[in-house]
Amino acid sequence: MIRFENVTKVYARGARPALDAIDLEVERGEFVFLVGASGSGKSTFLRLVLREERPTAGRVFVAGRDLSTLSTWKVPHLRRQIGAVFQDFRLLPNKTVFENVAFALQVIGKPKHHIMTTVPDTLELVGLGGKERRRPHELSGGEQQRVAIARAFVNRPSILLADEPTGNLDPTTSVGIMRLLDRINRTGTTVVMATHDDEIVDQMRKRVVELDHGQMVRDQSRGVYGSTR
Amino acid sequence: MRLQFILSEIGLGLRRNLSMTVSVILVTFVSLTFVGAAGLLQVQIGQMKDEWYDKVEVTIYLCPDGSEQPTCAGGLASDEQIETLRTELESDALEPYVEQVYFESQEQAFASFQERFADEAWAQGVTADQMQASFRIALDDPEQYQVVAEMFTGRQGVEMVRDPRAVVEPLILVMNRGSLVAAGLAAVMLLAAVLLITTTIRLSAMSRRRETGIMRLVGASNLFIQLPFMLEGAIAATIGAALSVAGLWFGVRYLVEDWLADSVSFIDYIGTEAVWTIAPVLLVIAIGLAAISSVVTLSRYTKV
Structure with a gap:
């Protein structure tokens, strides 16, 4: 589903590479934790998958496409197959929960009847049934993240990227979010989650890829957060 | 769905930056009025030449x-x-x-x-x-x-x-100078209009960075993201053009047809129909301005 071939990313000329010769393959339907300290290259990895950045060297394949040869105008189509969730939720404050989720479908030109059926289903799936008319500021952090997940998942992407989705949440709420991501993963969606949260990683027992200063130092199936600690 | 959505986005943008929208309308109005005045003077000069030189x-x-x-x-x-x-x-x-x-x-x-x-x-x-x-x-x-x-x-x-040209020629000279001055002012105003539209679109894009960011993330096409901004500029500029056409029409109707034609009668003056012939030109200029500004701004502020 995602394949990195000897990928290096250098942001500024002469600077230390953010990613250094990474080789990695993520299979369809896998759940992968991307762990490592701040600045280890986790976010760069996710940005390369979304093609918000292009690698300095090496090649990135996502959903069967070679991103180095993907023309700019096809990038939106790539992103329609990828859902993304962030630490800061990135919801629109002046739109309701329903509108926030529907927005993702509206802007890619989905017909109204499709939106009217898909959005409530997805909100039900993430456990927000009955809260369609609330606005983000009326919700708890965990609920806001569920809205963000609903928005990322409403178009049924084949890949879900999560950049520290539990970073702003307390442990109990985080567990709920992880259950949700796990459920989404069980529908066949590939999930790549960058995180600092060692408890969660240790609990979930999924594949763990550890980055350190842009280098891959560990790739362990059913791993834990910190074998090196 | 798509159209409705884009329209509501445009309405939102226009209202959010109302004062900027109004200033874009006014600047295009004034600049296009100068362009139109220069154009009308040229039409008048052509008409006078035709009239006087033919039977010279x-x-x-x-x-x-x-x-x-x-x-x-x-x-x-x-x-x-x-x-x-x-x-x-x-x-x-x-x-x-x-x-x-x-x-x-x-x-x-x-x-x-x-x-x-x-x-x-x-x-x-x-x-x-x-x-x-x-x-x-x-x-x-x-x-x-x-x-x-x-x-x-x-x-x-x-x-x-x-x-007879001894009489007409100084007049034509004055009118030519007049239309040059009008064209010069128009050029300055048009530049101001481009800068203002650019700023407006940039502000609009900034104030909607969150929305456009999410749009990009979920895979909205570039055109879909940029269209509301482009149309905002185009709509404001078109309103400005319409106002300038109206202004020129009233100017010709009351200043030339009613007043000048009565007081200096040996010249065959242009009528309001001349305004309609240059109206499409003004409209095209307005839309062109907006288009140039959009392309310049959006390529920088809302790229993939």
């Missing part, structure tokens, strides 16, 4: 009784002098320039004078003796009027040689 004829006025011109020292132009002039006008030397020569005697001049001012009380006291005989010379090429004018100016029995 050099008139050689012959000496009447009591003229103070030195060439008229001999009093009323004699038949002999008239015959000499006529022979020269019809000579081979002038043949390439002259199309037709028409002689108007004092009596004929008096008749047409009577006819023209039949209703005027002051014209009743004028007699045929006070009229001037003249040669009217239609030219092959109106541009060559100087040849004939120079040849007959200062001749005995000729009081003066007049080309």
Whole structure:
């Protein structure tokens, strides 16, 4: 589903590479934790998958496409197959929960009847049934993240990227979010989650890829957060 | 769905930056009014040239009784002098320039004078003796009027040689200068309009960074993201253009058709229909401005 071939990313000329010769393959339907300290290259990895950045060297394949040869105008189509969730939720404050989720479908030109059926289903799936008319500021952090997940998942992407989705949440709420991501993963969606949260990683027992200063130092199936600690 | 969504986005953007939208409308309004004024002046100049140059004829006025011109020292132009002039006008030397020569005697001049001012009380006291005989010379090429004018100016029995263009040309010169000034002001205002539209679109894009960020993330196409901004600029500029067309229409209607046409009547003025001929040009300029500004701004602020 995602394949990195000897990928290096250098942001500024002469600077230390953010990613250094990474080789990695993520299979369809896998759940992968991307762990490592701040600045280890986790976010760069996710940005390369979304093609918000292009690698300095090496090649990135996502959903069967070679991103180095993907023309700019096809990038939106790539992103329609990828859902993304962030630490800061990135919801629109002046739109309701329903509108926030529907927005993702509206802007890619989905017909109204499709939106009217898909959005409530997805909100039900993430456990927000009955809260369609609330606005983000009326919700708890965990609920806001569920809205963000609903928005990322409403178009049924084949890949879900999560950049520290539990970073702003307390442990109990985080567990709920992880259950949700796990459920989404069980529908066949590939999930790549960058995180600092060692408890969660240790609990979930999924594949763990550890980055350190842009280098891959560990790739362990059913791993834990910190074998090196 | 798509259209409705884009329209609501545009409405939102226009309202959010209402003061900027209004200033874009005003700046395009003023700048396009200058462009339009320059255009209308050119139309008027063209019309005057057509009118006057087509029927341009050099008139050689012959000496009447009591003229103070030195060439008229001999009093009323004699038949002999008239015959000499006529022979020269019809000579081979002038043949390439002259199309037709028409002689108007004092009596004929008096008749047409009577006819023209039949209703005027002051014209009743004028007699045929006070009229001037003249040669009217239609030219092959109106541009060559100087040849004939120079040849007959200062001749005995000729009081003066007049080309109607001597009257019109200074007027056209003034109008040409006027339209140049208008065009210069228009250029400055258009530049201001482009900068202002650019700033407006940038502000609009900034204030909606969150939305556009999410749009990009979920895979909205570039066109879909940028269209509302482009249309915002285009709509504001189009309203400005419409206002300037309205302004020019009222200007022509009340200033030219009602006022100028009454007070200075020897010119054939343009009418409001001229405004409609330049209206599409103004509209195209407005949309072009908005398009240029959008392309410049959006390529930088909302790229993938």
